[in-house]
Amino acid sequence: MGDKMNRRAFLGMTAAGAAGIVLGDLIGKSQQAVPVDSKNQPDAPAASANETISFYGAHQSGVVTPQQNFANVAAFDVTTEDVKELQQLFRDWTEAAALLMEGKPLAAEPQTAKFPPVDTGEQMGLNTGKLTITFAVGASLFEKGGVDRFGLRSRKPSGLTEMPIFHSDSLQHQLTHGDIVVQACADDPMICFHAIRNLSKAARGIAHLRWQQTGQLGIKSEGTKRNLFGFKDGTNNPALTDEKFMNNNVWIEANDGASWLAGGSYMVVRRINMTIETWDQQTFTEQETIIGRQKVSGAPLDGSKEFDQPNFSGDANGDKTALDSHIRLSNPRMGESSERERILRRGYNFMENLDPVGRMNAGLLFVCFNRNLQTQFESIQKRLTNPKMPDQMLQYTVTTGGGYFAVLPGVTAKGSYLGQSLFA
Numbered sequence: 001m002g003d004k005m006n007r008r009a010f011l012g013m014t015a016a017g018a019a020g021i022v023l024g025d026l027i028g029k030s031q032q033a034v035p036v037d038s039k040n041q042p043d044a045p046a047a048s049a050n051e052t053i054s055f056y057g058a059h060q061s062g063v064v065t066p067q068q069n070f071a072n073v074a075a076f077d078v079t080t081e082d083v084k085e086l087q088q089l090f091r092d093w094t095e096a097a098a099l100l101m102e103g104k105p106l107a108a109e110p111q112t113a114k115f116p117p118v119d120t121g122e123q124m125g126l127n128t129g130k131l132t133i134t135f136a137v138g139a140s141l142f143e144k145g146g147v148d149r150f151g152l153r154s155r156k157p158s159g160l161t162e163m164p165i166f167h168s169d170s171l172q173h174q175l176t177h178g179d180i181v182v183q184a185c186a187d188d189p190m191i192c193f194h195a196i197r198n199l200s201k202a203a204r205g206i207a208h209l210r211w212q213q214t215g216q217l218g219i220k221s222e223g224t225k226r227n228l229f230g231f232k233d234g235t236n237n238p239a240l241t242d243e244k245f246m247n248n249n250v251w252i253e254a255n256d257g258a259s260w261l262a263g264g265s266y267m268v269v270r271r272i273n274m275t276i277e278t279w280d281q282q283t284f285t286e287q288e289t290i291i292g293r294q295k296v297s298g299a300p301l302d303g304s305k306e307f308d309q310p311n312f313s314g315d316a317n318g319d320k321t322a323l324d325s326h327i328r329l330s331n332p333r334m335g336e337s338s339e340r341e342r343i344l345r346r347g348y349n350f351m352e353n354l355d356p357v358g359r360m361n362a363g364l365l366f367v368c369f370n371r372n373l374q375t376q377f378e379s380i381q382k383r384l385t386n387p388k389m390p391d392q393m394l395q396y397t398v399t400t401g402g403g404y405f406a407v408l409p410g411v412t413a414k415g416s417y418l419g420q421s422l423f424a
Contacts, residue, residue, distance in 0.1 A: 049187065050127040055098040057410045058263050059251060062134035063344070063369050064240050067225075068185040070129075071215040071348045071365065072192035073269055074200070075178025075403065076207040078141065083150040087423050089206045093135065094417040096202055100195050103128035120201065123194040129186035133195055135418050136267045136405035138162070141179040155422060157258035159266065159373050163404040167385035168394045175271060175401025178210045183267075183367070189214065211401060213271055215348025215365035224298060224306065228274055228349050228362055229396070231291050232298035235306055236331060237345050249376065250344050250369050260421035263409035265369045268343075268377045271350075271401035274363040279396045290392040292325030300327065309333065326393045329384050343368040343376050363397070373404060 053061050080086060099106055107118035142156035143149065165171055184195040192214070200209055217225045227233040238245045247253075254262040279287070288295055292310070300310035302320040310321055312333050321328050331338055348365040355361040370376035384391040408419050 049129065050103070051130050052102055052128050053130055053132055055094075055101045055133070055411065056413060058412060059410045060134050060264075060407060061101070062132035062183055062185055063250065063265060063346075063407065064246060065130075065132050065185075066240060067217070067346055068130050068132070069187045069217050069219050070185065070189040070192050071367075072184045072189070072196045072212065073215070073365065073367065074182050074184075074196045074212040075138075075210040076180045076182070076200075076203065077210045078149075078179040078207045080206045081149070083152075083423070085206050086150055087417075087419075089203055090135075090418040090420075090423075092202050093199055094411055096199060097133040097135075097195075097418075098414075100198065101128070101131050101133060103131075106198060120194065120197055122197075123191055126188055126190060129188035129191045131184065131186040131191050131195060133199075134183040134185075134267075134407060136181050136183075136264075136407040137419070137422075138178050138181065138403055138405050140177060152422065155258065155260060157256075157261055157406055159257065160406050161373070161404060163268070163270075163402060164378075166381055166399070167387055167390065168397075169399045171402075172400050175211045175213075177403045178405075180207065181267070181269065181403065181405045187219075189216065213269075213350060213365050213401070215350045217348060227347075227364055228276065228351075229279055229287070229291070231287075231293060231295055232306065233347065233364075234345050235293070235298050236327075236342075238342065245342070246344070249340070249342055249371055252371055256371065258406075260424065261406060261409065262421075265371065265407040266373045266377075267405045267407050268366070268368045268370070268373070269402040269405070270364075270366040270399050272364040272366050272397050272399050273355075273361070275396050275398070276360045276362055289322055290325060290396075292321045292327035322392065324389050324392050326384075326391050329389075329391050330380055332383075341376050341379050343370040343380070366402070369407065 053065060055061065078086060078089075096106055105119045105121075105124075111117055111119075139156065139160050139162050141149070141152070142160075143153045162177055163171075182196060182199060184192040186192050186195075196212065224232040224235050238249070250265050252258075252261050252264050252266070256262075282290070284295065288301065293300055297304070298306035299308055300321065302311055302315065303309075310327065310333065312321065312328060315321055317323075318325075318328070331342070346367045346369065348367070349362070350365050351360070351362045353361055368377060385394065409421060411418055411420075
């Protein structure tokens with residue numbers, strides 16, 4: 001009874017506090033607050049620290065939005081067995097996300113003194129930080145243990161599976177999978193935390209947090225960001241303004257097998273721990289050989305500038321770029337087949353105290369978006385983890401968590417809600 005009363009209060013108060021969206025509808029490319037040129041040059045700095053991005057559009061934000069400096073990715077397990085309560089959760093989250101991204105409080109002031117605050121309030125006085133919130137669902141929302149939980153089993157996309165265990169993975173149950181995942185990104189970690197905290201609070205009695213992972217980039221660094229191995233990470237990422245690429249490789253179409261998911265995407269999250277101490281003992285040359293790039297410039301080993309394309313066809317024996325180097329296995333540059341595999345990466349670094357044996361608990365929060373999990377991410381990952389010739393970098397990494405998720409289509413206008421096409 002108490003949970004239902006809190007949800008009704010939440011709906012009423014968010015309606016009272018709602019205001020117009022600053023940037024209007026974001027359809028496709030207009031989600032990009034900062035343009036990126038066709039050579040994948042780094043994004044220009046934000047014009048304003050208080051810039052807002054609209055929640056509404058044909059696609060959700062946080063996919064082709066220029067990458068913010070901080071992320072908080074959280075997975076939820078749904079605890080209710082009532083599909084109507086699940087629908088209501090998505091309605092509540094829709095209203096909340098629109099307000100959070102707009103920088104508005106979740107309740108009109110003053111709030112009712114006899115009830116807990118609807119908005120926890122730690123964001124007050126802070127800039128919005130270009131907050132984006134992205135929602136996706138896992139395979140277990142449709143079916144779990146052979147049970148059709150909400151009458152949605154027939155609507156599960158055939159390509160949406162539980163993330164498998166690849167060679168060298170060491171997945172921890174409590175850090176893996178989930179019914180729903182929410183990605184909050186902003187230029188202030190407090191804004192990300194506030195978003196996840198308040199969405200979790202609004203889900204009380206319907207869903208609870210399963211795992212949560214934060215990440216960050218170099219705040220004032222210029223050019224392509226670096227991972228914790230010290231190498232530029234994402235040099236070969238597509239330009240965010242490349243609509244042709246996004247339509248071919250990122251956005252799902254109605255004829256891809258689940259018409260209700262048109263406008264969505266498939267999201268891969270992998271929590272990749274790096275064995276920092278072991279890596280730091282490798283020579284400069286060995287590190288470059290393992291990655292296949294020059295550490296300082298980011299150029300391929302047979303090039304001079306970061307965005308030079310390696311000439312693998314002229315290096316058949318791997319004399320310049322080792323056959324088992326990371327860049328050669330991740331993208332062998334074999335024409336159209338490699339182009340169809342390409343994914344949109346949106347990863348972050350994480351640094352979290354020490355692990356149980358006293359090593360640095362740090363690594364990469366790998367996030368990517370693709371139109372087809374099997375022909376894109378999995379095709380690349382199977383090549384990287386092929387026991388016959390695995391990626392050299394696997395000696396220094398171990399994936400401990402994450403999952404596969406289907407990013408819901410965008411909400412095109414007020415009055416509609418997340419996942420509405422799924423429940424139709």
